[in-house]
Amino acid sequence: MKRVLLALATTAIVAAGAGYLFRGEIALALMQRTVERTMATNAMAELPDGLHVGLCGAGAPMPSPNRSGPCVVVIAGPRLIVIDSGTGGSRTLARMGLDAGQIERVLLTHFHSDHIDGLGEMMLQRWVAGANTAPLPVHGPEGVGRVVAGFNEAYALDKGYRLAHHGPDIVAPSGFGGVAVAFSVAGGDVVVVDEGDLKITAFAVDHAPIEPAVGYRIAYKGRTAVISGDTKPNASVETHATGTDLLVHDALSPKLVGLLEEGARKAGRGKLAQIMHDILNYHTTPEEAAGIAARAKVKALLLYHIVPPLPISALEGPFLGKAGEIYSGPLLIGIDGDFVSMPAGGSEIVFSNRL
Numbered sequence: 518m519k520r521v522l523l524a525l526a527t528t529a530i531v532a533a534g535a536g537y538l539f540r541g542e543i544a545l546a547l548m549q550r551t552v553e554r555t556m557a558t559n560a561m562a563e564l565p566d567g568l569h570v571g572l573c574g575a576g577a578p579m580p581s582p583n584r585s586g587p588c589v590v591v592i593a594g595p596r597l598i599v600i601d602s603g604t605g606g607s608r609t610l611a612r613m614g615l616d617a618g619q620i621e622r623v624l625l626t627h628f629h630s631d632h633i634d635g636l637g638e639m640m641l642q643r644w645v646a647g648a649n650t651a652p653l654p655v656h657g658p659e660g661v662g663r664v665v666a667g668f669n670e671a672y673a674l675d676k677g678y679r680l681a682h683h684g685p686d687i688v689a690p691s692g693f694g695g696v697a698v699a700f701s702v703a704g705g706d707v708v709v710v711d712e713g714d715l716k717i718t719a720f721a722v723d724h725a726p727i728e729p730a731v732g733y734r735i736a737y738k739g740r741t742a743v744i745s746g747d748t749k750p751n752a753s754v755e756t757h758a759t760g761t762d763l764l765v766h767d768a769l770s771p772k773l774v775g776l777l778e779e780g781a782r783k784a785g786r787g788k789l790a791q792i793m794h795d796i797l798n799y800h801t802t803p804e805e806a807a808g809i810a811a812r813a814k815v816k817a818l819l820l821y822h823i824v825p826p827l828p829i830s831a832l833e834g835p836f837l838g839k840a841g842e843i844y845s846g847p848l849l850i851g852i853d854g855d856f857v858s859m860p861a862g863g864s865e866i867v868f869s870n871r872l
């Protein structure tokens with residue numbers, strides 16, 4: 518018996534040693550297989566027909582390891598649309614197995630830097646890696662033209678480099694950058710997309726003094742979702758969210774931001790403390806978002822634009838406060854990669870994370 522055990526232990530040690538010695542070769546073989554599989558996979562085609570909403574960025578301006586800048590991916594049947602393009606959005610999208618080359622259009626909620634600072638990279642990825650031959654349509658309220666023109670100009674030199682290096686047959690010049698599609702919600706809601714089974718409506722929210730600022734309601738084959746954008750608790754969000762499957766809502770904890778304000782003040786950083794104080798008045802608390810979700814009778818609530826970062830999960834309780842008592846449905850504090858699937862022709866809501 519002892520001999521058998523000794524032989525087994527020796528074999529295990531030799532195998533572990535060989536594995537360690539050849540770890541580079543093993544890793545290369547694994548990489549080859551993974552690359553081949555990834556390149557050949559179309560994740561979109563593997564999803565059931567329906568409405569899918571994911572977080573390519575669950576965070577806000579403050580850095581967080583698992584929450585990139587605000588970015589929501591909406592997949593409606595064969596169409597991939599992105600709402601807001603915060604920093605890291607296209608990279609998170611790729612890590613979720615989704616191809617920036619397949620982005621049909623981007624919808625912006627407003628032009629705060631954290632919502633647009635990944636747009637240049639997203640347009641570039643869609644053009645170069647995705648081999649698109651037409652620019653990316655970027656919809657937004659008045660002002661979107663300046664934003665898109667600015668990014669196009671900032672990337673103009675890079676466009677020249679890509680063309681010189683790869684040639685126009687590989688990177689068609691016509692696919693460079695973005696094209697702005699402006700709308701105005703001054704006179705009421707605007708239907709941004711109404712094609713086939715997909716309808717997307719923009720509506721004004723209250724992010725004063727930032728104007729315009731909008732949220733979006735998406736409907737596809739009987740499944741519905743509302744993305745609040747940045748807003749104070751707002752009756753319009755509640756109205757548009759009424760009876761929908763999913764509400765993706767902005768969430769800021771005044772209690773935790775208060776700690777940042779206090780810390781900044783104690784450190785003698787008065788201006789930073791004032792900024793922490795100012796941001797309290799144009800966002801929604803988790804408890805307020807829960808109230809909206811409860812009154813609107815939404816089937817699930819996904820909090821995003823999480824402020825401040827929550828570096829340890831034990832902070833989730835203090836962040837939520839009483840939100841879980843106010844809203845009895847599924848309530849998630851979003852992280853990057855969260856993915857909510859709502860298959861067409863049913864009422865099922867499936868939560869997963871693609872990272």
Ligand SMILES: [Zn+2]
Nearest residue numbers: 577629631747
């Ligand atoms: Zn924001």
Ligand SMILES: [Zn+2]
Nearest residue numbers: 627629724747
């Ligand atoms: Zn904002």
